[in-house]
Amino acid sequence: MDKPLWDQVKCGNVKAFGTLYDVHADFLYAYGMKIVNNEELISDSIQNLFVYIFEKKESLSEPKSIRAYLCTSLKHMVLRQLERKAKNRIVSFETINEYDFELDIDIETALIQHEVEKEHLVKLQKALSALSPQQREVIYLKYYKEFSNDEIAEILNVSNQIVRNISSRALIKLREIGNMKFIVSLFIV
Amino acid sequence: MMDWKDISKVPLKNEVFLRKDKVRAVIMKRCYRANRNRKLILFSRKLLAAACVISFILSLTYVVSDVKVETFEMSERIGLPDGSTVLLDQNSTVRYNKIAWLFGRTIHLDGGAQFEVTKGPRFSVVTSMARIEVLGTDFDVDVNTPNNLRVFCKEGLVRVVGPMVDQILSEGDAIELKEDTVLYKPKLEDYYEFESIKLADLAEKLSSYFGVAFVVDPSVKNFLYSGFIPTASMEDALDIVTNTCDITYQLKADTVYLKNK
Numbered sequence: 001m002d003k004p005l006w007d008q009v010k011c012g013n014v015k016a017f018g019t020l021y022d023v024h025a026d027f028l029y030a031y032g033m034k035i036v037n038n039e040e041l042i043s044d045s046i047q048n049l050f051v052y053i054f055e056k057k058e059s060l061s062e063p064k065s066i067r068a069y070l071c072t073s074l075k076h077m078v079l080r081q082l083e084r085k086a087k088n089r090i091v092s093f094e095t096i097n098e099y100d101f102e103l104d105i106d107i108e109t110a111l112i113q114h115e116v117e118k119e120h121l122v123k124l125q126k127a128l129s130a131l132s133p134q135q136r137e138v139i140y141l142k143y144y145k146e147f148s149n150d151e152i153a154e155i156l157n158v159s160n161q162i163v164r165n166i167s168s169r170a171l172i173k174l175r176e177i178g179n180m181k182f183i184v185s186l187f188i189v
Numbered sequence: 190m191m192d193w194k195d196i197s198k199v200p201l202k203n204e205v206f207l208r209k210d211k212v213r214a215v216i217m218k219r220c221y222r223a224n225r226n227r228k229l230i231l232f233s234r235k236l237l238a239a240a241c242v243i244s245f246i247l248s249l250t251y252v253v254s255d256v257k258v259e260t261f262e263m264s265e266r267i268g269l270p271d272g273s274t275v276l277l278d279q280n281s282t283v284r285y286n287k288i289a290w291l292f293g294r295t296i297h298l299d300g301g302a303q304f305e306v307t308k309g310p311r312f313s314v315v316t317s318m319a320r321i322e323v324l325g326t327d328f329d330v331d332v333n334t335p336n337n338l339r340v341f342c343k344e345g346l347v348r349v350v351g352p353m354v355d356q357i358l359s360e361g362d363a364i365e366l367k368e369d370t371v372l373y374k375p376k377l378e379d380y381y382e383f384e385s386i387k388l389a390d391l392a393e394k395l396s397s398y399f400g401v402a403f404v405v406d407p408s409v410k411n412f413l414y415s416g417f418i419p420t421a422s423m424e425d426a427l428d429i430v431t432n433t434c435d436i437t438y439q440l441k442a443d444t445v446y447l448k449n450k
Binding site: 012014017018021022025026029030033034037039043046047050051054055103104105106109110113114121124139143144146 | 196197198199200201202203204205206207208209212213215216217219220221223224227
């Protein structure tokens with residue numbers, strides 16, 4: 001669906017561009033908010049990203065995966081914004097690049113929607129927080145957003161094999177912490 | 190059977206983009222504006238390209254339309270686009286542009302030429318010393334050296350405009366520009382008519398016409414003269430005056446003596 005849409009966007013079709021935004025805006029927002037929990041900054045970055053794409057549409061190459069391209073671009077844009085803000089606060093660029101990628105469980109919603117005990121949720125949250133930011137990002141992209149290993153590799157700027165390694169290590173770590181499969185299974189019921 | 194992908198069923202915070210529609214509206218507005226500006230820029234570019242092509246064609250046409258006629262041993266008669274003619278003297282050059290001619294009849298001259306101009310918009314002859322604007326039909330222009338210009342008006346009116354001159358010439362008038370001097374030569378009438386003019390005053394006028402000095406004897410200076418005086422010949426003029434007033438004259442060197450018989 002994305003490729004013909006992208007072609008139309010490149011031709012300057014504003015309606016197609018609107019559709020591109022409708023399809024990807026929610027995911028981009030959710031992804032951006034994991035990098036930095038700042039609604040205004042993420043909204044502005046998404047706006048700037050789409051405006052940039054429209055203005056440079058003719059010179060843009062066709063990405064292998066549009067959502068991976070959007071994801072990567074948004075991440076760079078957010079980090080650049082943070083870098084700009086940090087200039088006045090003496091924060092190193094390395095610090096900015098090391099974002100947390102927090103996966104905060106919405107405990108209240110989980111309790112309402114699923115018959116789970118709060119202690120299980122707290123345990124799951126602890127397990128997720130114990131992962132490295134990169135592992136959390138891979139878990140999120142792979143299991144929440146169903147990105148392929150290649151797409152994740154593009155976003156993280158690593159090889160496909162490294163993505164697989166990160167993913168398997170993350171799952172091993174989750175298993176070590178507790179019976180996460182059991183907790184997760186509670187949500188399927 | 191449980192799979193790890195089921196972890197996505199665990200709800201996370203900050204998953205709902207509340208400002209999605211607002212951001213969309215801003216993006217769409219900017220996209221429409223960018224499209225409009227782009228169309229405007231494309232149109233401007235096309236317009237500019239068209240203007241460049243037209244300018245190039247016009248410039249080329251202008252250059253091609255330059256006409257230059259040069260004479261060497263023989264004089265030559267040249268017809269101009271408006272029907273006017275130029276009799277170009279030996280070793281002279283005229284130059285004009287057919288396109289520029291449509292907006293103003295201007296011709297550049299280096300050397301000597303005689304012009305017969307048809308009626309129409311102002312006709313100008315540009316020389317190194319002055320610009321001659323033709324208000325009549327027939328005139329001569331001669332630029333012998335870079336610092337020597339002579340214009341003679343045969344018919345109508347001619348205006349000579351330059352750094353040191355602004356003179357209208359009538360039929361028969363001439364003007365000469367020599368370096369820093371301007372010599373205006375108005376046409377002499379064939380006859381001048383006088384009515385009861387004192388001989389002393391008449392002598393003064395004849396002196397300026399013929400370029401000679403007059404000495405009038407006191408016994409005759411109050412004589413009155415009425416009648417015509419020809420300007421073609423000084424002798425004829427003096428004969429008529431002396432016969433009418435019954436006096437005599439004597440020409441010695443450049444001085445005329447008028448006295449009683």
